[in-house]
Amino acid sequence: MNPARILVVDDNSTNLKLVSDVLSYEGYEILRAVDAEEAQVVVADTVPDLILMDIALPGMDGLTLTRLLKADPRTRHVTVVALTAFAMIGDKQKSLDAGCDGYITKPIDTRTFPTEVAGILALASGAGQGKTP
Numbered sequence: 001m002n003p004a005r006i007l008v009v010d011d012n013s014t015n016l017k018l019v020s021d022v023l024s025y026e027g028y029e030i031l032r033a034v035d036a037e038e039a040q041v042v043v044a045d046t047v048p049d050l051i052l053m054d055i056a057l058p059g060m061d062g063l064t065l066t067r068l069l070k071a072d073p074r075t076r077h078v079t080v081v082a083l084t085a086f087a088m089i090g091d092k093q094k095s096l097d098a099g100c101d102g103y104i105t106k107p108i109d110t111r112t113f114p115t116e117v118a119g120i121l122a123l124a125s126g127a128g129q130g131k132t133p
Contacts, residue, residue, distance in 0.1 A: 010054040039065060
């Protein structure tokens with residue numbers, strides 16, 4: 001079986017590298033984008049199995065991009081998980097309302113993050129694709 005293809009969208013180079021390295025070590029194929037516009041170019045070429053989406057991006061924010069992806073028949077099935085430092089009351093709901101399928105706060109715990117991602121991918125590939133914690 002081919003490894004899952006994960007697009008990591010984050011404008012912070014340290015976060016982008018950390019998340020990419022942790023998941024690459026687990027055997028996932030990692031695609032990277034530093035902003036929403038670059039993510040759109042990546043997705044136009046290769047539809048990923050999962051998108052880990054930073055919310056606070058320069059230019060178009062992650063929630064706007066998520067809405068666009070969920071409105072597009074070609075990408076609406078892709079699981080999008082907000083990966084964000086926004087952890088205020090209501091932020092998770094805003095992400096879910098925009099179409100995100102889950103919500104993970106930064107900084108990530110490198111010990112548990114791969115298990116979280118594996119669980120999200122398992123749910124996404126299962127029959128009942130729904131909102132994840």
